[in-house]
Amino acid sequence: MRRFGRTLVTAVLTAAVITGTAGWASADAQAAVTGPLPGTTAWLAVRGLPDPTTAAPGAVARFFAALPPEEAHALVRRHPLVVGNLDGVPVALRYRANRISILASGDGRYLSLAGSERRILAFDPRGRGQVVEVFGDLAHAEHVAVVVPGSDNDARTHDRARQAYSGPAGMARALRAASGDTTAVVAWTGYTTPVGVGLDAARVRLAEAGATRLTRFLAGLDAVGAPRPALFCHSYGSVVCGLAARHADARDIVVLGSPGMHAERAAALGTRARVWAAKGPSDWIDDVPNVEFAGLGHGADPTSAAFGARRVPAADAEGHTGYFVPGTQSLAAFVAITTGAAR
Incomplete structure:
Protein backbone atom coordinates (compact mmCIF):
# COMPACT_ATOMS: atom_id res chain seq x y z
CA MET A 1 0.00 0.00 0.00
CA ARG A 2 2.85 2.37 0.80
CA ARG A 3 4.38 1.69 -2.62
CA PHE A 4 1.02 2.43 -4.29
CA GLY A 5 0.77 5.72 -2.41
CA ARG A 6 4.24 6.79 -3.50
CA THR A 7 3.38 5.97 -7.13
CA LEU A 8 0.17 7.98 -6.92
CA VAL A 9 1.98 10.98 -5.48
CA THR A 10 4.57 10.73 -8.24
CA ALA A 11 1.85 10.70 -10.90
CA VAL A 12 0.19 13.75 -9.39
CA LEU A 13 3.54 15.53 -9.28
CA THR A 14 4.00 14.72 -12.96
CA ALA A 15 0.75 16.47 -13.76
CA ALA A 16 1.75 19.46 -11.65
CA VAL A 17 5.28 19.88 -12.98
CA ILE A 18 5.34 19.04 -16.69
CA THR A 19 5.03 22.17 -18.83
CA GLY A 20 6.59 23.72 -21.88
CA THR A 21 8.52 26.96 -22.12
CA ALA A 22 6.12 29.56 -20.76
CA GLY A 23 6.20 28.55 -17.12
CA TRP A 24 3.26 28.77 -14.75
CA ALA A 25 0.48 29.54 -17.19
CA SER A 26 -3.08 28.48 -17.90
CA ALA A 27 -4.01 24.83 -17.48
CA ASP A 28 -7.00 24.93 -19.86
CA ALA A 29 -7.55 21.76 -21.86
CA GLN A 30 -6.79 22.16 -25.57
CA ALA A 31 -8.84 20.74 -28.44
CA ALA A 32 -6.56 19.08 -30.99
CA VAL A 33 -6.99 20.33 -34.55
CA THR A 34 -8.04 17.32 -36.61
CA GLY A 35 -10.28 16.55 -39.56
CA PRO A 36 -10.23 17.83 -43.15
CA LEU A 37 -8.07 20.79 -44.11
CA PRO A 38 -9.83 24.16 -44.19
CA GLY A 39 -11.29 24.72 -47.65
CA THR A 40 -11.68 20.99 -48.39
CA THR A 41 -15.37 21.22 -49.29
CA ALA A 42 -14.77 23.75 -52.09
CA TRP A 43 -11.71 21.80 -53.24
CA LEU A 44 -13.63 18.53 -53.56
CA ALA A 45 -16.36 20.27 -55.54
CA VAL A 46 -13.85 20.30 -58.40
CA ARG A 47 -13.85 16.91 -60.11
CA GLY A 48 -10.56 15.02 -60.29
CA LEU A 49 -8.68 16.66 -57.43
CA PRO A 50 -7.08 14.37 -54.81
CA ASP A 51 -9.00 14.09 -51.54
CA PRO A 52 -6.88 15.85 -48.87
CA THR A 53 -8.15 13.44 -46.23
CA THR A 54 -7.46 10.14 -47.97
CA ALA A 55 -4.84 10.74 -50.68
CA ALA A 56 -1.33 9.72 -49.64
CA PRO A 57 1.39 12.37 -50.05
CA GLY A 58 2.98 10.31 -52.81
CA ALA A 59 -0.26 10.33 -54.79
CA VAL A 60 -0.57 14.09 -54.27
CA ALA A 61 2.99 14.57 -55.55
CA ARG A 62 2.27 12.50 -58.66
CA PHE A 63 -0.92 14.46 -59.34
CA PHE A 64 0.89 17.81 -59.23
CA ALA A 65 3.83 16.48 -61.26
CA ALA A 66 1.40 15.70 -64.11
CA LEU A 67 -0.43 19.02 -63.84
CA PRO A 68 0.32 21.81 -66.36
CA PRO A 69 1.92 24.79 -64.54
CA GLU A 70 -0.93 27.15 -65.34
CA GLU A 71 -3.44 24.75 -63.78
CA ALA A 72 -1.30 24.32 -60.69
CA HIS A 73 -1.06 28.09 -60.22
CA ALA A 74 -4.82 28.39 -60.69
CA LEU A 75 -5.32 25.94 -57.81
CA VAL A 76 -2.98 28.02 -55.66
CA ARG A 77 -5.08 31.14 -56.28
CA ARG A 78 -8.47 29.47 -55.82
CA HIS A 79 -7.69 27.05 -52.98
CA PRO A 80 -4.68 28.43 -51.07
CA LEU A 81 -5.59 26.88 -47.70
CA VAL A 82 -5.71 23.39 -49.21
CA VAL A 83 -2.65 23.71 -51.47
CA GLY A 84 -0.61 25.34 -48.70
CA ASN A 85 -1.29 22.56 -46.20
CA LEU A 86 -1.43 19.51 -48.46
CA ASP A 87 1.57 17.24 -47.96
CA GLY A 88 3.05 16.17 -51.29
CA VAL A 89 2.47 19.49 -53.07
CA PRO A 90 5.73 21.01 -54.45
CA VAL A 91 7.25 23.33 -51.87
CA ALA A 92 7.31 26.43 -54.10
CA LEU A 93 3.54 26.17 -54.63
CA ARG A 94 2.97 25.77 -50.89
CA TYR A 95 5.03 28.86 -50.11
CA ARG A 96 2.99 30.90 -52.56
CA ALA A 97 -0.34 29.53 -51.34
CA ASN A 98 0.43 30.19 -47.69
CA ARG A 99 1.44 33.78 -48.37
CA ILE A 100 -1.96 34.27 -50.00
CA SER A 101 -3.75 32.63 -47.03
CA ILE A 102 -1.89 34.66 -44.42
CA LEU A 103 -2.62 37.96 -46.19
CA ALA A 104 -6.24 36.95 -46.77
CA SER A 105 -6.73 36.14 -43.09
CA GLY A 106 -6.42 39.84 -42.24
CA ASP A 107 -5.11 38.79 -38.83
CA GLY A 108 -2.35 41.12 -37.70
CA ARG A 109 -0.89 38.42 -35.46
CA TYR A 110 0.22 36.50 -38.54
CA LEU A 111 1.13 39.19 -41.07
CA SER A 112 4.87 39.02 -40.33
CA LEU A 113 4.79 35.44 -41.68
CA ALA A 114 3.84 36.79 -45.12
CA GLY A 115 7.15 38.62 -45.62
CA SER A 116 8.96 37.91 -48.88
CA GLU A 117 11.86 36.29 -47.01
CA ARG A 118 9.64 33.79 -45.15
CA ARG A 119 9.18 30.24 -46.47
CA ILE A 120 5.93 29.07 -44.89
CA LEU A 121 5.30 25.43 -45.72
CA ALA A 122 1.99 25.20 -43.83
CA PHE A 123 -0.42 27.69 -42.29
CA ASP A 124 -3.60 26.52 -40.57
CA PRO A 125 -5.54 29.30 -38.81
CA ARG A 126 -7.84 26.93 -36.90
CA GLY A 127 -7.62 26.87 -33.11
CA ARG A 128 -4.53 28.71 -31.86
CA GLY A 129 -3.01 28.50 -35.34
CA GLN A 130 -0.31 26.21 -36.69
CA VAL A 131 2.62 27.11 -38.90
CA VAL A 132 5.53 25.27 -40.50
CA GLU A 133 8.50 27.35 -41.62
CA VAL A 134 11.57 26.40 -43.65
CA PHE A 135 15.02 27.91 -43.20
CA GLY A 136 17.20 27.18 -46.21
CA ASP A 137 16.49 25.67 -49.63
CA LEU A 138 14.37 22.60 -48.95
CA ALA A 139 14.04 21.73 -52.63
CA HIS A 140 17.81 21.33 -53.08
CA ALA A 141 19.14 20.59 -49.58
CA GLU A 142 21.62 17.79 -49.00
CA HIS A 143 20.57 17.52 -45.35
CA VAL A 144 17.24 18.22 -43.66
CA ALA A 145 16.37 18.66 -40.00
CA VAL A 146 12.91 19.10 -38.45
CA VAL A 147 12.40 20.81 -35.08
CA VAL A 148 9.36 19.47 -33.20
CA PRO A 149 8.56 21.85 -30.31
CA GLY A 150 6.85 21.31 -26.98
CA SER A 151 4.19 23.12 -24.99
CA ASP A 152 3.05 26.73 -25.42
CA ASN A 153 3.83 26.92 -29.13
CA ASP A 154 1.44 27.98 -31.87
CA ALA A 155 1.36 30.30 -34.88
CA ARG A 156 1.60 33.40 -32.65
CA THR A 157 4.48 32.23 -30.45
CA HIS A 158 6.32 30.29 -33.18
CA ASP A 159 8.95 33.04 -33.58
CA ARG A 160 9.87 34.63 -30.25
CA ALA A 161 11.88 37.78 -30.93
CA ARG A 162 12.76 38.37 -27.27
CA GLN A 163 13.95 34.80 -26.68
CA ALA A 164 15.83 34.13 -29.86
CA TYR A 165 16.62 30.44 -29.32
CA SER A 166 13.69 29.26 -27.22
CA GLY A 167 10.92 29.06 -29.83
CA PRO A 168 10.75 26.63 -32.75
CA ALA A 169 11.69 29.24 -35.36
CA GLY A 170 14.65 30.42 -33.28
CA MET A 171 15.84 26.86 -32.74
CA ALA A 172 15.57 26.09 -36.45
CA ARG A 173 17.23 29.36 -37.44
CA ALA A 174 20.19 28.68 -35.12
CA LEU A 175 20.66 25.13 -36.41
CA ARG A 176 20.51 26.29 -40.03
CA ALA A 177 23.06 29.07 -39.42
CA ALA A 178 25.46 26.64 -37.77
CA SER A 179 24.95 23.85 -40.35
CA GLY A 180 25.57 25.83 -43.54
CA ASP A 181 23.95 26.35 -46.91
CA THR A 182 23.61 22.67 -47.82
CA THR A 183 21.14 22.17 -44.96
CA ALA A 184 17.46 23.07 -44.65
CA VAL A 185 15.84 23.17 -41.22
CA VAL A 186 12.09 23.05 -40.72
CA ALA A 187 10.36 24.53 -37.66
CA TRP A 188 7.31 22.27 -37.40
CA THR A 189 4.71 23.95 -35.21
CA GLY A 190 2.23 21.64 -36.85
CA TYR A 191 0.15 20.27 -33.97
CA THR A 192 -1.91 21.52 -31.04
CA THR A 193 0.50 21.78 -28.10
CA PRO A 194 -0.40 21.86 -24.40
CA VAL A 195 -0.65 25.26 -22.74
CA GLY A 196 1.05 25.88 -19.42
CA VAL A 197 0.91 23.64 -16.36
CA GLY A 198 -1.93 21.18 -16.54
CA LEU A 199 -3.09 17.70 -17.33
CA ASP A 200 -2.68 18.19 -21.10
CA ALA A 201 1.10 18.23 -20.66
CA ALA A 202 1.05 15.12 -18.49
CA ARG A 203 -1.23 13.17 -20.79
CA VAL A 204 -0.61 11.65 -24.21
CA ARG A 205 -3.82 12.81 -25.97
CA LEU A 206 -2.39 15.84 -27.82
CA ALA A 207 0.82 13.95 -28.62
CA GLU A 208 -1.18 11.18 -30.30
CA ALA A 209 -2.89 13.69 -32.59
CA PRO A 229 15.54 14.10 -41.96
CA ALA A 230 16.94 14.32 -38.48
CA LEU A 231 14.18 15.10 -35.96
CA PHE A 232 14.97 17.39 -33.02
CA CYS A 233 12.19 16.92 -30.50
CA HIS A 234 12.03 19.33 -27.56
CA SER A 235 10.17 18.72 -24.29
CA TYR A 236 6.57 17.54 -25.00
CA GLY A 237 7.62 17.35 -28.66
CA SER A 238 9.67 14.29 -27.71
CA VAL A 239 6.45 12.57 -26.65
CA VAL A 240 5.11 13.28 -30.15
CA CYS A 241 8.28 11.90 -31.74
CA GLY A 242 8.22 8.81 -29.53
CA LEU A 243 4.73 7.94 -30.70
CA ALA A 244 5.54 8.73 -34.35
CA ALA A 245 8.91 6.94 -34.39
CA ARG A 246 7.64 3.59 -35.64
CA HIS A 247 6.08 5.14 -38.75
CA ALA A 248 8.32 8.17 -39.33
CA ASP A 249 10.96 7.85 -42.03
CA ALA A 250 13.66 9.69 -40.07
CA ARG A 251 17.41 9.13 -40.17
CA ASP A 252 17.94 10.35 -36.60
CA ILE A 253 15.62 11.16 -33.69
CA VAL A 254 17.09 13.53 -31.12
CA VAL A 255 15.19 14.34 -27.93
CA LEU A 256 16.16 17.21 -25.65
CA GLY A 257 14.67 18.18 -22.33
CA SER A 258 12.40 15.15 -22.65
CA PRO A 259 9.82 14.02 -20.08
CA GLY A 260 9.76 10.60 -21.80
CA MET A 261 8.82 8.94 -25.09
CA HIS A 262 6.31 6.31 -23.90
CA ALA A 263 8.94 3.61 -24.26
CA GLU A 264 11.12 1.95 -21.64
CA ARG A 265 14.09 1.76 -24.00
CA ALA A 266 15.11 3.04 -27.41
CA ALA A 267 14.74 -0.38 -29.04
CA ALA A 268 11.04 -0.40 -28.12
CA LEU A 269 10.37 2.64 -30.31
CA GLY A 270 10.38 0.39 -33.37
CA THR A 271 12.44 2.72 -35.52
CA ARG A 272 15.51 2.21 -37.69
CA ALA A 273 16.57 5.79 -36.91
CA ARG A 274 19.44 6.43 -34.55
CA VAL A 275 18.05 7.72 -31.23
CA TRP A 276 19.87 10.47 -29.30
CA ALA A 277 19.08 12.25 -26.03
CA ALA A 278 20.25 15.46 -24.37
CA LYS A 279 19.57 16.98 -20.96
CA GLY A 280 21.42 19.93 -19.48
CA PRO A 281 22.43 20.09 -15.81
CA SER A 282 20.06 22.99 -15.05
CA ASP A 283 17.05 21.76 -17.03
CA TRP A 284 14.03 21.63 -14.71
CA ILE A 285 12.77 18.60 -16.66
CA ASP A 286 15.08 16.58 -14.42
CA ASP A 287 12.60 17.20 -11.59
CA VAL A 288 9.76 15.56 -13.51
CA PRO A 289 9.16 11.97 -12.33
CA ASN A 290 9.63 9.49 -15.16
CA VAL A 291 6.50 7.42 -14.64
CA GLU A 292 3.37 6.30 -16.44
CA PHE A 293 0.43 5.87 -14.10
CA ALA A 294 -3.34 6.26 -14.54
CA GLY A 295 -2.85 7.98 -17.86
CA LEU A 296 -0.31 10.46 -16.52
CA GLY A 297 3.40 10.75 -17.30
CA HIS A 298 5.48 9.71 -20.27
CA GLY A 299 7.76 6.94 -19.04
CA ALA A 300 11.50 6.39 -18.87
CA ASP A 301 14.12 9.14 -19.03
CA PRO A 302 15.68 8.91 -22.52
CA THR A 303 19.03 10.08 -21.12
CA SER A 304 19.24 7.18 -18.67
CA ALA A 305 21.76 4.45 -19.39
CA ALA A 306 19.01 1.84 -19.31
CA PHE A 307 17.09 3.56 -22.11
CA GLY A 308 19.96 3.02 -24.54
CA ALA A 309 19.93 6.25 -26.55
CA ARG A 310 23.16 7.87 -27.70
CA ARG A 311 23.99 10.69 -25.32
CA VAL A 312 24.37 14.25 -26.67
CA PRO A 313 26.79 16.44 -24.68
CA ALA A 314 24.87 19.32 -23.08
CA ALA A 315 26.94 20.39 -20.06
CA ASP A 316 26.77 24.08 -21.04
CA ALA A 317 23.11 24.19 -22.08
CA GLU A 318 21.29 26.50 -19.67
CA GLY A 319 17.78 25.81 -18.50
CA HIS A 320 15.06 24.06 -20.46
CA THR A 321 15.48 25.97 -23.74
CA GLY A 322 19.23 26.58 -24.00
CA TYR A 323 20.16 23.69 -26.29
CA PHE A 324 20.34 25.69 -29.54
CA VAL A 325 22.32 28.66 -28.22
CA PRO A 326 25.34 29.32 -30.47
CA GLY A 327 28.60 28.06 -29.00
CA THR A 328 27.07 25.29 -26.89
CA GLN A 329 28.20 21.68 -27.02
CA SER A 330 24.64 20.62 -27.76
CA LEU A 331 24.29 22.80 -30.86
CA ALA A 332 27.65 21.57 -32.17
CA ALA A 333 26.44 18.00 -31.69
CA PHE A 334 23.14 18.78 -33.41
CA VAL A 335 25.05 20.10 -36.43
CA ALA A 336 27.11 16.92 -36.61
CA ILE A 337 23.96 14.79 -36.43
CA THR A 338 22.17 16.87 -39.06
CA THR A 339 25.02 16.73 -41.56
CA GLY A 340 25.72 13.04 -40.96
CA ALA A 341 29.13 13.62 -39.40
CA ALA A 342 28.16 12.18 -35.99
CA ARG A 343 28.85 8.51 -35.34
Missing part, protein backbone atom coordinates in the same frame (compact mmCIF):
# COMPACT_ATOMS: atom_id res chain seq x y z
CA GLY A 210 0.47 15.39 -33.20
CA ALA A 211 2.19 12.10 -34.06
CA THR A 212 -0.37 11.43 -36.80
CA ARG A 213 0.23 14.87 -38.31
CA LEU A 214 4.02 14.55 -38.01
CA THR A 215 4.05 11.15 -39.72
CA ARG A 216 2.07 12.51 -42.67
CA PHE A 217 4.26 15.61 -42.87
CA LEU A 218 7.42 13.50 -43.06
CA ALA A 219 5.83 11.34 -45.76
CA GLY A 220 5.20 14.58 -47.64
CA LEU A 221 8.88 15.53 -47.42
CA ASP A 222 9.79 12.15 -48.84
CA ALA A 223 7.22 12.56 -51.62
CA VAL A 224 8.84 15.79 -52.85
CA GLY A 225 12.33 14.25 -52.81
CA ALA A 226 13.77 15.64 -49.57
CA PRO A 227 16.49 13.60 -47.81
CA ARG A 228 15.55 11.55 -44.76
